[in-house]
Amino acid sequence: MKKYAIRNRVSAVVTALATAAMLFASVGASAQTKVGFVYVGPIGDHGWTYRHDLGRLAVENELGVKTTFVESVPEGADAERVIRKLATSGNDIIFTTSFGYMNPTNKVAKQFPDVKFEHATGYIRADNVSTYSARFYEGRAVLGTIAGHMSKSGVVGYIASFPIPEVVRGINAFVLAMQKVNPDAVVKVIWVNTWYDPGKEGDAAKALIDQGADIITQHTDSPAPLQVAEQRGVHGFGQASDMSAFAPTAQLTAIIDDWNAYYVARVKAAMDGTWKSIDTWDGIKSGMVGIAPYGPAVPAKVRAAADAVKQSIIDGSFHPFQGPINDQSGKQIVAEGEHLDDGVLLGMDYYVEGVQGELQ
Template sequence: MIKKILTSVAIATCLSAAGIANAETKVGFVYVGPIGDHGWSYQHDQGRLALEKELDVKTSYVESVPEGADAERVIRQMAADGNEVIFTTSFGYMNPTLKVAKKYPKVKFEHATGYKRSANVGTYSGRFYEGRAILGTIAGKMTKSNIIGYVASFPIPEVIRGIDAMTIAARKVNPDVTVKVVWVNSWFDPGKEGDAAKALIDQGADIITQHTDSPAPLQVAEKRGVYGFGQASDMKKFAPKAQLTAIIDDWAPYYIERVKAVMDGSWESDDTWDGLKAGMVVMAPYGDAVPEDVREMADKVKASIIDGSFHPFQGPIKNQKGEIVVKEGETISDGDLSKLDWYVEGVDGTIPK
């Protein structure tokens, strides 16, 4: 059952010259998982809470909304309820968001991780693959079995980019690394995520990473005595010994900036794709198990991405067949990254159709 929770800050007390209170700006959020997933939806909700503290707005959210007909219904209801801007925070909400936007041209819509825009629909995402390059560097140096396990959600470009970026980085420091992937076809299903992690460990993986939203894979890593990485938020409290670091999604500055634009009338449809340099992607502190030399190496990768001297997808890059697909001195363009649908050398398995 979809649960709707409404929260708000105090109503504006400033009066206009006519003595009438200014109307609050209403902002809606649609989440694919529960806010208690401690991952993707949790971090978006942290951004919503920060927005409430910063601006005089009234926010609402609907959690655990499936990607499909339910999403369109929920988004339409939010628009009908008078929200001036609505953030739809999962890839599968792209087409439903566009359909509703056509019927409500005065409402502003922001879609996370999508690529389709219109006059009143903007898009935004994080360059999570930059964080994956740091994870790959750490994993490549710390693995003993040379097998890294990857719990993946859906075979969309965002997820494939992460797998490839991590594999490229790991093999730069350890050419013997193989990355094994298990697809769970869900963003949030602790049972499936945990089972996938167990299967990967049984296949020899001694480091587990994930592009799913619960701490379950990391908790399995903790119980089985191997290492892992948190996803979307710092998950160290769930696996204090196993977590080596985590990619943290920090949406708060973006939400504040975009809602301010709606409030002052400057909002325009745009595509935002920010990463480590802008602070939309943040790395959690290193776990105690990460050796000093590995920390230094990971820090150098991070610094080089931020200063622009290194790109996680700069050549030479080989595909699974061992063919050079990105020459030395070249880098995969943002356009090609946005539709990436192939594995690099070192990934074991095939991409589901």
């Protein structure tokens, strides 16, 4: 009996030591790992950058690592300088969170092969550069469905940032979904050539409302367009996060960008040595794209219609770019029963039928 007791005590001690070693190793890895983020807007924009910063905070809370961020970094030479400074400051993995950071990210990555880089919405990868984005166009299809049901004028205003494929896809997905409900509905677009400028965004919303739009949507980052909608008695959609606090009556719903799980997973992979260069493009099904609670103005039947579109995207029975689809000139580009593949979507540079104005 004594032999068994001694053996059990030894086994318990060994197990405890092993557990302690693993714990200390984990704590050590957390303490040593440094993570950097570069933001195109302020963390208080309540949109794009705000949601990325929530992901950064999730990394700190769940993994206990040290993070650093630099906000309001212009796309261009300033971005390269900031990214390089984060690399020279000992960051192990750096997230650069805007399309215009693509070339600066890859330039710096070549100079720091031991640092891991993650670039949002870009398409250039390297051994130490991953790319990631979300299928925001899926969310636009849900919003377009609501707009088709609720617009009385049949005119929706769209405030667009830059004419890159990501933004053009969103406009087209929105109008296609809207026209499935109301074939005569149209979208008027104003390009503001900025991601975040509350003044420009608000002025664009006013101009679109003056042109007959009774719903405003946006691919810019401040709540200013929704605030204008609230003041002018029309409806609108939030961008990247739930903006209902700024427009409790006007907001119908919002697309929510949820980066938390992705950021936690990628930093964890960097910590445990399993990080590899990958491309990620997830949507509603994975939770990377969410839909905010419906506002009080959305009737039950419209909520049901929007939920049905959302569910059909999740189960794969519907694709937002499912034919028949005509381009802006009326020429058919997708036949019935077919849909555009990812390659075409990633390079989309044209409007579909129902979008007014010229693509800049």
